Amino acid sequence: MAKATGLSPAAVSYALRGLQVSEETMERVRAAATELGYEADPIARALASGRTGMIGLLCGSLEDLWQQSLAVGISRGLREKDRYALILDAVGDPARERALAQQLRDQRVDGMIVQPVDPAAPFWPELCESVPVVAIGDSLAGTAAEVVFDNRSGVTLALEHLRELGHRRIAVLTPTRASTPDRPADVHVTAEAERLGLDMEVVTAAHGLAAATEAAQRALRPGGPTAVFCFSDSIAYGVYAAARELGLSIPGDVSVMGYDDHPMSGLLTPGLTTVDWNIDGIVKAAVRLVSAAADGGARRRRVVQKPTLKERGSVRDLT
């Protein structure tokens, strides 16, 4: 390419990035580029500049349909900013999460967006030090930029709604977590249940529809709760499956409350009443934060996402 124009490689490099060149040289380079169908090699560029244009996206579990939507949205948003997303799936496993985070760093990504499985894991601060990180959903001890959910509000919305409609015995279906019992969302559930005088039982579910269904079957034993509060819509889908297998009607025999608002939730029968986290807003915020941080901007911004309640038909009025 340098010899094609008769210029020095340096001049070409400058021209291609519109930097410190005369109009004529610019034109000469442009012409040669189109002629040769030339495209700068991103690999060499990355080696020399230290920036790959890649953003790592480390998902908690892509079994979760809502997280799939999130990944698709983020990937698209990053592409619009001329970056590529490198999507990895921790499958709900903290050890795997740790390994993948390391691999992403080894891949020299310019930044990362993560949905921590274990936000208390000790490797996070160190990681945030070496590469810009944006955490979604859970806070990373203040060492990263964050798009956090106001889980306190979300839980309150859900539980108050259930209580208002007369539910007192409630099962909470939550993804199996790392052993961090003080995880904020869970703390809020306990606190709110106490405040509202609810009789609560927590059931954990591994990832995937099958696991959620199995967990739901445990929760829905005879004489069990009148309502199930699921910490993701995907888990709620498992409750629908379990109810069908057990011959229980929703919301006749048991009410279901979700958390996310995935597009499919409106299509079930009955529609799933759920907490809407405005996925578009989250996607935009995450993309904006990580782009800014990767470009050398602020690395610790914080965006708080507010939920709304989306009433459909899966919660029965017992009053």
Next chain:
Amino acid sequence: MAKATGLSPAAVSYALRGLQVSEETMERVRAAATELGYEADPIARALASGRTGMIGLLCGSLEDLWQQSLAVGISRGLREKDRYALILDAVGDPARERALAQQLRDQRVDGMIVQPVDPAAPFWPELCESVPVVAIGDSLAGTAAEVVFDNRSGVTLALEHLRELGHRRIAVLTPTRASTPDRPADVHVTAEAERLGLDMEVVTAAHGLAAATEAAQRALRPGGPTAVFCFSDSIAYGVYAAARELGLSIPGDVSVMGYDDHPMSGLLTPGLTTVDWNIDGIVKAAVRLVSAAADGGARRRRVVQKPTLKERGSVRDLT
């Protein structure tokens, strides 16, 4: 790293890839590596070797839930083979597909897996020449490796089932395609409809649930078809949404047949009767083919995927 061991960089390079070294040197390198927490720089490696370890995944439209599942599965499968997936979304747009394919090549991916939006586009042969390509679903004029669906069988399964249950007036909901009216799947529909003596109307839907719903509303006018055959489960979900809005019951007023078998299809009410393409088999085959091709193996293998019919409750027996 070279100086840490006192060896030449070449020896280290060989050792790290377990090539042509004595046991002792091997050990020395290994020790130094753990000591320094050394990790080879994939960028430099890519520049020197010409192989990035990345496989491009170019999806037709990630609005489609089944394609999301496919992307997740492939991404996971590739990671197990020590490769990374670079996932891009053509959003059903042939022009965009062309641009993204080019971008993937510019990124120096070692191979690509594509679900062509426009399999007849003229750039494919040229692309397949310069990088190993595996096509999923549609054939790329024999220039690439392929995991093709036996759409003839799939269409036959679906339409024969509808006919056996007494349906004669059928609407076909198919994604808007590039202007390739001779697309194999569509050809089969026409041929089979003729063979079975069905009265058929084709309605196209843009991508996404909203667009599918809108298209379904057009198809479900009064006095319309007794059954709708959707060319993806995602589109069928749009029919469920439209039916709900129009106050029509499934399968009472209209029967629905899908094509894919996405996990959610079993959760709807009624469950969606659909053509099951065995997504796991497709994922495994695609990963295997692209890995082999990227490693310099065969570039034109062909795997044909056979469908089965998954009867649930969305097709009414009119006989």
Next chain:
DNA sequence: TCGCTTCAGTGATACGGTTCAGTGAACCGC
């Protein structure tokens, strides 16, 4: 006209590996 600044472009070096030709030593059979 002189000295100073600004600008376009050059040459060299760096990035961190891979790869190829080549070298000395050990090993082989005859």
Next chain:
DNA sequence: GCGGTTCACTGAACCGTATCACTGAAGCGA
């Protein structure tokens, strides 16, 4: 004991771009 292989390793070139220090020329006011 000798030519020929094989083995383990080295030195050097190379991948394609970015960047820094520098040069020659042009533009400027005094």
